[in-house]
Amino acid sequence: MLVATCTALIVAGGRGRRFGGPLPKQYALLGARPVLSHTLAALRAAPGIGRMRVVIAPGDELHYQASAAGFDLPAPVLGGSSRQQSVLNGLEALVPESPDLVAIHDAARPFVRPIDIAACLEAVAMAGVDGAILGVPLLDTLKRVEEGGIVSETLPRRDLWRAQTPQVFRFAALLKAHRAAAALAGTEVTALTDDAAVAERAGLRIVMVPGSEDNRKITTAEDLQQLSTMETRAALGFDVHGFAPGRAVVLGGISIPHSQSLSGHSDADVALHALTDAVLGAIGAGDIGTHFPPSDPQWRGLSSDRFLRHAVRLLAERGGRIVHLDLTLICEAPHIGPHRQAMTDSIARIAGIGSDRVSVKATTTEGLGFTGRREGIAAQAVATIETPKR
Ligand code: MG
Numbered sequence: 268m269l270v271a272t273c274t275a276l277i278v279a280g281g282r283g284r285r286f287g288g289p290l291p292k293q294y295a296l297l298g299a300r301p302v303l304s305h306t307l308a309a310l311r312a313a314p315g316i317g318r319m320r321v322v323i324a325p326g327d328e329l330h331y332q333a334s335a336a337g338f339d340l341p342a343p344v345l346g347g348s349s350r351q352q353s354v355l356n357g358l359e360a361l362v363p364e365s366p367d368l369v370a371i372h373d374a375a376r377p378f379v380r381p382i383d384i385a386a387c388l389e390a391v392a393m394a395g396v397d398g399a400i401l402g403v404p405l406l407d408t409l410k411r412v413e414e415g416g417i418v419s420e421t422l423p424r425r426d427l428w429r430a431q432t433p434q435v436f437r438f439a440a441l442l443k444a445h446r447a448a449a450a451l452a453g454t455e456v457t458a459l460t461d462d463a464a465v466a467e468r469a470g471l472r473i474v475m476v477p478g479s480e481d482n483r484k485i486t487t488a489e490d491l492q493q494l495s496t497m498e499t500r501a502a503l504g505f506d507v508h509g510f511a512p513g514r515a516v517v518l519g520g521i522s523i524p525h526s527q528s529l530s531g532h533s534d535a536d537v538a539l540h541a542l543t544d545a546v547l548g549a550i551g552a553g554d555i556g557t558h559f560p561p562s563d564p565q566w567r568g569l570s571s572d573r574f575l576r577h578a579v580r581l582l583a584e585r586g587g588r589i590v591h592l593d594l595t596l597i598c599e600a601p602h603i604g605p606h607r608q609a610m611t612d613s614i615a616r617i618a619g620i621g622s623d624r625v626s627v628k629a630t631t632t633e634g635l636g637f638t639g640r641r642e643g644i645a646a647q648a649v650a651t652i653e654t655p656k657r
Pocket of ligand 1 (some may be wrong): 506507508534535536
């Protein structure tokens with residue numbers, strides 16, 4: 268199935284009893300736009316998703332129109348009294364177009380990454396597979412708790428995943444499975460908490476596609492408040508240190524053999540100094556000299572990782588987190604390429620983030636200026652952070 272048509276069916280029929288706000292969560296504002304509007308934008312950005320259709324609760328038409336404005340969608344489908352009934356209504360509404368695939372997605376998951384949606388579409392295209400769902404491995408320890416709050420058992424979590432959406436299926440197979448499940452009653456129905464459960468019951472073969480923790484479902488008003496009060500900031504750091512006699516330079520927390528060393532503040536790790544200033548800049552907390560004066564002898568020769576750790580701690584105390592660190596080293600020598608990965612991993616470890624959130628680049632100045640004359644190394648860094656709005 269090289270070019271399959273895939274329609275996204277967005278389930279926005281919930282009334283959000285746990286949410287408790289004046290509006291169901293999918294219509295509440297996240298930043299300047301309703302949650303559903305963010306969700307639609309994410310799906311539209313995913314390669315492979317063609318049409319989109321939304322299932323809403325009767326009476327929510329005006330809220331829906333405000334969220335779907337600008338997306339040029341067909342009329343919404345009215346949902347039923349349960350999620351399962353709402354999905355079935357949506358699937359029945361897609362029968363005239365009968366796409367090859369249908370991607371069922373929760374309206375309250377606005378942070379789904381287009382790349383993960385594409386991975387699901389790729390997985391479901393494999394031979395012998397009827398469905399592909401996004402999920403993340405369970406990291407928390409599971410406890411069984413008895414009446415009175417007494418812990419009675421620790422359950423093995425091996426092989427356990429938390430299912431997210433989208434859940435992508437061959438349309439005809441899922442429609443058949445949902446029609447069959449509609450005839451069930453009682454506890455058999457309440458056990459079918461997602462579409463994969465309906466499909467599993469029908470014997471369909473489903474693969475789990477590793478997704479992202481970011482693809483969280485907005486459930487409570489606090490979730491939304493926390494999310495919509497974060498803002499993104501970026502700030503620059505710059506530093507230079509000159510060469511002195513020696514046999515190695517320290518860059519990004521690792522020692523690199525070289526014909527000279529760097530001289531100056533602490534261990535003269537120009538990379539970590541630029542990164543520290545970038546993080547401090549993003550929270551308006553001065554610069555490295557404010558916190559660690561170069562005149563103070565106690566920092567002499569000290570490993571610079573503590574400066575970056577200090578900046579990251581100040582950020583964390585404000586409720587913020589690092590989104591990305593980008594570093595450019597400017598020098599003729601040493602060659603950075605062979606040490607790039609080790610440097611990336613080292614910076615990630617010091618900053619307490621994944622290596623995929625760190626970028627290390629290097630350039631020369633074509634023999635020009637002090638770096639061209641091999642008198643020293645310059646570094647510039649950009650820190651992108653997320654921090655609560657004040
Ligand atoms: Mg410095």
